[in-house]
Amino acid sequence: MSAANFQLNEDQFLCSICLDVFTDPVTTSCGHNFCKTCITQHWDVNVSCQCPNCQKVFNTRPELQVNTFISEVAAQFRQSAQQKASSSSSEQQVSKPGEVPCDVCTGTKLKALKSCLVCLASYCETHLEPHLTMSGLKRHQLIDPVENLEGRMCEKHDKQLELFCKTDQMCVCVLCSVLDHKTHDAVPLKEEYEGKKAELGKTEAETQEMIQKRRLKIQEIKRSVELSNQNADREIAEGVQVFTALMESVERSQAELVDTIKEELRKTEKQAEGFIKELEQEISELEKRSSEVEQLSRSEDHLHLLQSFTSLNAAPPTKDWTEVSVCPPLYEGNVRKALNGLEDTFSKQMQKAGLRIAKQYAVDLTLDPDTASPWLILSDDGKQVKRGDVKKNLPDNPERFRFGPAVLAKQSFSSGRFYFEVQVKGKNLWALGIVRESINRKEEQELGPQTKACIIGFISNGACCALDFPLVGLSLKSQPEKVGVFVDYEEGLVSFYDVDAATLMHSFTGWSFTEKLYPILSPDTNEDGKNSAPLIISPVNHTDSINQLIL
Incomplete structure (x- = not known):
């Protein structure tokens, strides 16, 4: 034939x-x-x-x-x-290392186009044709070519792995489900596949979110470095003006100041570089995991995904970057050290520079009526407080001062630096500063260190004192009309300035703050109308401090 x-x-x-x-x-x-x-x-x-x-x-x-x-x-x-x-092999691709070969080809193995989960074989274009044309074979499940199709058969029963035992977290055949896993929770592979794929999608989304947060943190750190550079440039320029005005006697100090500032900047940049390096490393590890998750989640192979899911590496350990930041250096201490030992003029310049830097950390305060003593009267905008003649009938809530004529600001601070100014013009009795959150507000007491406060004020006979321990009398050339308060939480520093004279009145140093700090104001008694002027929280004028520094 x-x-x-x-x-x-x-x-x-x-x-x-x-x-x-x-x-x-x-x-x-x-x-x-x-x-x-x-x-x-x-x-x-x-x-x-x-x-x-x-x-x-x-x-x-x-x-x-x-x-x-x-x-x-x-x-x-x-x-x-x-x-x-x-004749068609020349048109089809020969199987290369790493590619799945056709199981039917004899001699030269062509590249498989599909694998059949029913026949447990892989086919090239020619040998795949029956699965595309024959009615009986069309019902077989075809997938992208994969190796080790024998691994899809139950080793014990030689049946196709069609179910997933959720109890033992493994793929099983039908006989397994009625014998060894009879009482277990077994579901079709596709059902478990869909669930695991959804988990992979969630993991991918979470990983991408972590990557995005770290990228944003890098931007935040870079912005902090830029601010540090700007502050450093401004400080160097203004420092040069100060030391130039002092002529040859301060040239050496001028150079030392510049070097110190640059060193602080280098430390800040080095710290930022370290953070960025850590973040980039975490991003690299997260991107690697993201790639693995993405590759696995794209698989259409139910069995491969389920068998690979348990071996998927756990998320790499990462740092919580929420509270990490690069804080621009404060140069007040550097200027003060550079000016140390010079004459009175040099000391005044130092204090003016300190006030100027402190003003960079100005905050907007509003008084809290829930903390105000019943003897006090607050303005509607919460910026002024004075002593009244009649004790008001107010709820004795836990925050309120019961005896002392004091009131706290609504704003609290538990890190960093802040500065505010209070007008004391027309008053001969007053007190202001900062207190810890846990200060006792229900007993009559003298404000001072023992009451967890850093306070200065004018007391009897017009004497200005720092309520330190022991009490420190302040020698001032004139009575201040506006007082500036600067706080460095981490350094345990609280400084008070005569704003108009641009001089340092007093500093509390060496404190260790571990709780929230609140600004506190006390207008004291009225003294028959002689001390009725209010204490006023004033907006901070940055221009005045620069002009004073140049002069």
Whole structure:
């Protein structure tokens, strides 16, 4: 018989068991053809002898003889198919290392286009055609080519892994689910696949959010470095003006100041570089994990995703960057050290420079009526307080001062630096400063260190004192009309300035703050109208301090 005249459909020469061209074909009494080895092994496994195609049961196992006619025709068809595959192989890609080869190709292995989860084989374009044309094979599940298809079979029962045991977190076959995992919670692979894929999506979103937060933190640190550079440039320029005005006697101090400021800047930049390096390292690790998660989440292979999910690396350890920041250096101490030992003029310049720097940390305060003593009267805008003549009937809430004529600001501070100014013009008795949150507000007491406060004020006979321990009398050339208060929380420093004279009145140093700090104002008694002027929280004027520094 000539192959050229052969017109039968190629489906007729494929064994329905192995799905390949017949080898030693045999015919059952029901008229269906199989490879002799395929049907023999099929009957060896099954209890009854039954035709795989029509399900006819044979009472006795038939003796099968090779059908020579079909064998010859199949041989011709195989030869024709091999010639066809050979002619098309030049058009298809040969399997390269790392690629999945076709399991059917003999000789040169072509690159597989799909793997069949039912046949547990991978096929090139030519050998994939039956799965695309034959009605029985069209129902098989095809996926992108993968290796180790045998790993998709249950080693114990030689059945396809179709279920996922949620109890033991493993893939199982149908027999496993009714035997070894009978009482366990088993679901179809697809159901668990969808759940795990959703988890991967959530993990990917969380990872991307962590990456974005760290990128934002890098921007924040870079902005802090830029601010440090700006502050450093301004400080150097203004420092040069100060030391130039002092002529040759201060040239050496001028150079030392510049070097000190630059050193502080270098430390700040080095700290920022360290933070950025850490953040970039965390981003790199998170991006690596993101890539792994993304690659796995894109998989359409249910089994591969589930088997790989448990081995997915845990999220890399990361630092909580919420409270991390680069704080621009404060140069007040550097200026004071540089000016130390010079004459009175030099000391005045130092104090003016300190006030100017302190003003950079100005905050807007509003008095809290819930803390005000019943003897006090507050303005509607919360910026002024004075002593009244009549004690008001107010709720004795925990925040309120019961005896002392004092009131706190609404704003509190637990880190960093802050500065505010209070007008005391027209008053000969007053007190102001900062207190800790835990100060006792219900007992009559003298404000001072023992009451967790840093206070200065004018007391009897017009004397200005720092309520330190022991009490410190302040020698002032004139009575201040506006007082500035500067606080460095971490340094434990609280400084008071005569704003108009640009001089330092007093500093509390060496304190250790561990709780919230609140600004406090006390207008004291009225003294028959002689001390009735209010204490006023004033807006900070930055221009005045620069002019004073130049003068």
